[in-house]
Amino acid sequence: MTMTYETVLNSLKDGVLTITINRPEKLNALNAKTIEELHETLLEAENDNQVKVLILTGAGDKAFVAGADIAEFANFSVQQGKNLSATGHFKIFNFIENYSKPVIAAVNGFALGGGLELAMACHIRIAAEGAKLGLPEVSLGLIPGYGGTQRLAQLVGKAKAFEMICTGDFISADEALRWGLVNHVCSSDQLLVKANEISARINLRSPSAVRTAIKVVNSGFNKNENGFEVEIEEFGKLFATNDFKEGVDAFMNKRKPSFTGN
Ligand code: COA
Numbered sequence: 001m002t003m004t005y006e007t008v009l010n011s012l013k014d015g016v017l018t019i020t021i022n023r024p025e026k027l028n029a030l031n032a033k034t035i036e037e038l039h040e041t042l043l044e045a046e047n048d049n050q051v052k053v054l055i056l057t058g059a060g061d062k063a064f065v066a067g068a069d070i071a072e073f074a075n076f077s078v079q080q081g082k083n084l085s086a087t088g089h090f091k092i093f094n095f096i097e098n099y100s101k102p103v104i105a106a107v108n109g110f111a112l113g114g115g116l117e118l119a120m121a122c123h124i125r126i127a128a129e130g131a132k133l134g135l136p137e138v139s140l141g142l143i144p145g146y147g148g149t150q151r152l153a154q155l156v157g158k159a160k161a162f163e164m165i166c167t168g169d170f171i172s173a174d175e176a177l178r179w180g181l182v183n184h185v186c187s188s189d190q191l192l193v194k195a196n197e198i199s200a201r202i203n204l205r206s207p208s209a210v211r212t213a214i215k216v217v218n219s220g221f222n223k224n225e226n227g228f229e230v231e232i233e234e235f236g237k238l239f240a241t242n243d244f245k246e247g248v249d250a251f252m253n254k255r256k257p258s259f260t261g262n
Helices: 032-046 078-097 114-121 136-140 148-156 158-167 173-178 188-203 207-219 227-240 242-252
Strands: 008-013 016-021 053-058 063-065 103-107 110-112 124-128 132-134 184-186
Touching: 008 032, 016 032, 016 188, 032 078, 053 063, 053 114, 053 188, 063 103, 063 114, 078 114, 103 114, 103 188, 110 114, 114 132, 114 148, 124 173, 124 188, 132 173, 136 158, 148 158, 173 184, 184 188, 207 227, 207 242, 227 242
Parallel strands: 016 053, 053 103, 063 110, 103 124, 110 132, 124 184
Antiparallel strands: 008 016
16 A cells, blocks of 8 residues: 555555544545545555455544535535435445455444445444444435445344434444444444454455455345355356365365465
């Protein structure tokens, strides 16, 4: 990772790239520059073989991301609103969901609107005690426009999604855990520790298999694909990888595998 940015900080250690959204004075709200810089970071990390897992978090102790930048879209037209949503889907939210490496959201405070949508686009979510999660767009006369109407319903079911989206109310980290919206809750000081522990577990595994698993799980949520058929196809393809040969050889010889991701 070579590029440096203003609104996004990167730190790479032991195969784990921690990306910190860095606008704490605006509670890390996503403006156009942040969307662009986050996209650039994700693009670079995708092609960097040293990066195996990504952790996404927010600067400061108050917010993960408090939503899209309201000041920036205050005077938007219909077309601009549509573009804002489409660009976000393309550059960040769908991009992360279909990323070739696992992305873990470490939710360190408010995850509201686009912030919760960002966390929901990630593959795994961990929240700090005291985090507040919600989709308050209806209080602005909007609806979630970065995939929230779809992903929240996928994660917590339609009934709870309707309640959260139509009231705009926030839920606590513990309630999010009960609904399966986050995988774990821990104290603030353990948040990145926990995210790194999970990353380290993933790092022991075959990157080819992990990449394929993300693709196949996602395929079942795509109306144009049959997840079972994609699974059959992708399962077969893995038999041609060096990772498969290495994994089986290591098992047979009672040693730890050393995967290359090929
Ligand atoms: N867009 C733009 N700026 C935002 C923002 C957002 N989504 N969320 C917070 N900010 C800014 C505030 O305007 C304020 O800036 P200022 O100091 O220049 O006035 C700063 O971040 C701190 O926020 P503030 O509202 O003073 O903090 P608070 O502790 O009183 O309240 C929240 C925290 C999260 C409850 C409140 O900021 C909020 O409701 N934010 C908007 C959440 C939202 O509706 N998100 C969905 C957007 S689609």
